[in-house]
Amino acid sequence: MEIFVDSADPDEVRRVVALGWVDGVTTNPTLLARAGRGLRAAVAEIAALVRGPVSAEVLAAETEGMVHEGRTLAAISPNVVVKVPLTAAGLRAVEILAAEGIATNVTLCFSPVQALLAAKAGATYVSPFVGRLDDAGHDGMAVVAEILDIYRRYEFSTRVLVASVRHTDHVRRAALLGAHAATVPPKVLDGLCRHPMTDAGLARFAADAAAAGLSADT
Helix, strand or coil, X not given: CEEEEECCCHHHHHHHHCCCCXXXXXXXXXXXXXXXXXXXXXXXXXXXXXXXXXXXXXXXXXXXXXXXXXXXXXCCCCCEXXXXXXXXXXXXXXXXXXXXXXXXXXXXXXXXXXXHHHHXXXXXXXXXXXXXXXXXXXXXXXXXXXXXXXXXXXXXXXXXXXXXXXXXXXXXXXHHHCCCEEEECHHHHHHCCCCHHHHHHHHHHXXXXXXXXXXXXX
16 A cells, blocks of 8 residues: 655655655645645655655636646646546546546545546546544545445546545554555654554663663674
């Protein structure tokens, strides 16, 4: 499963990419506003930091504007994936962009039927928002399971990118279900390789080594 970082801050992206196991980046207008960065400048800088896909979202609400913005964003770098909202206008834009060979990520997906339409439109990725579904009293990962089941039954090539990840267990469940990717905020990303038993074990090993006077040089 691919692991992306959900961030629009180039400095933050640079830090996590240095870990060696981050495959790509997703951005959105809220993250860009929080980072205080312009869309094109931030996407260009981030795309230069990673080899994998970098999702950049259109701002227009109608198809013509989405297509224009999508072409503009895709021209920034070969690894840019154009994020398009899951609306009727957005799905039509995805069809047009896909026909031109431009990779797309259909965002703000909240149901298996929406995901079905994204796949039929030719989306490269679809992003179900599991955390927001959980917040609304639904089981976000159950929605992901249904999407994956539908895609397998009909052999759709659209990849399921689990989004709105709140904690490491979302990542665990995404991997168990066979999701193609998950995009993770930096705080959760930092927690993926941590476990209290690992910390306790390291502390014990360090104490025992010090007590015995052990050294790698002897």
